[in-house]
Amino acid sequence: MRLIDTHAHLDFDNYNQDREEVLNRARKIGVEKIVNIGADLEGSRRAVKLAEKYDDVYAAVGIHPHEADTVNQKSLAEIIKLASSSRVKAIGECGLDFYYDNSPREIQKEAFKKQLNSALELELPVVVHSREAAAETLEIIDQTGDFAKKLIFHCYAYGPEEIEEIIKRDYYAAFGGLITFKNAQPVRDALKKMPLNRILLETDAPYLTPAPNRGKRNEPAYLEYIVKKAAEIKGISAEKMGEITTENADRIYNF
Numbered sequence: 482m483r484l485i486d487t488h489a490h491l492d493f494d495n496y497n498q499d500r501e502e503v504l505n506r507a508r509k510i511g512v513e514k515i516v517n518i519g520a521d522l523e524g525s526r527r528a529v530k531l532a533e534k535y536d537d538v539y540a541a542v543g544i545h546p547h548e549a550d551t552v553n554q555k556s557l558a559e560i561i562k563l564a565s566s567s568r569v570k571a572i573g574e575c576g577l578d579f580y581y582d583n584s585p586r587e588i589q590k591e592a593f594k595k596q597l598n599s600a601l602e603l604e605l606p607v608v609v610h611s612r613e614a615a616a617e618t619l620e621i622i623d624q625t626g627d628f629a630k631k632l633i634f635h636c637y638a639y640g641p642e643e644i645e646e647i648i649k650r651d652y653y654a655a656f657g658g659l660i661t662f663k664n665a666q667p668v669r670d671a672l673k674k675m676p677l678n679r680i681l682l683e684t685d686a687p688y689l690t691p692a693p694n695r696g697k698r699n700e701p702a703y704l705e706y707i708v709k710k711a712a713e714i715k716g717i718s719a720e721k722m723g724e725i726t727t728e729n730a731d732r733i734y735n736f
């Protein structure tokens with residue numbers, strides 16, 4: 482099976498002891514590409530370095546809403562500079578997180594707008610992180626520009642109603658370990674509604690480890706459990722799900 486992990490954070494310290502083995506385990510189950518996502522400026526630098534080191538690792542550069550107060554002219558200029566590497570395939574992750582509220586909401590909104598504008602300028606797709614802020618996230622995107630086919634709601638954590646808005650605007654949604662969690666029926670119901678050509682799979686490693694490995698550190702090899710569960714929910718074979726979501730990832734990240 483050919484698979485693409487569209488969202489992972491292998492630059493984190495969690496992998497300092499065994500990064501090579503983590504990559505090899507992923508390759509062994511058919512993960513042919515991994516997009517390593519920058520979560521802050523330093524993480525974005527590390528993401529580009531990893532992508533330059535490994536042929537099958539690519540990068541996205543951006544600043545997570547948790548770190549929104551670090552988005553300023555200087556950090557944005559560096560994000561844009563990093564994005565000039567041919568290994569960088571998207572801007573992100575950026576967005577709104579009103580669950581943790583680690584940065585004030587107004588500052589999160591400003592930081593998100595700025596990064597959306599950078600993506601437009603650079604003609605790159607955007608990886609959006611949105612938690613407990615569906616309406617506000619959509620509002621800001623709508624106000625900023627046309628992102629049809631060029632935007633991913635990563636770690637889709639909303640329900641079947643919110644997915645209608647995403648379908649209407651022709652965005653992608655990336656599904657991960659959550660779909661294996663007992664208490665995440667609304668996410669599964671959303672996946673049921675999502676057209677096959679707009680579904681992506683991701684691990685968000687080291688977070689959100691899928692069943693049956695919950696409690697352990699997540700890693701791209703566990704995409705195996707996610708593709709199986711997604712296939713079961715959509716009523717197709719895991720092979721077909723792998724094939725379609727890999728084509729989708731190839732398309733949005735322009736591999």
Ligand SMILES: [Zn+2]
Nearest residue numbers: 574610635636
């Ligand atoms: Zn995220």
Ligand SMILES: [Zn+2]
Nearest residue numbers: 488518574685
């Ligand atoms: Zn992430």
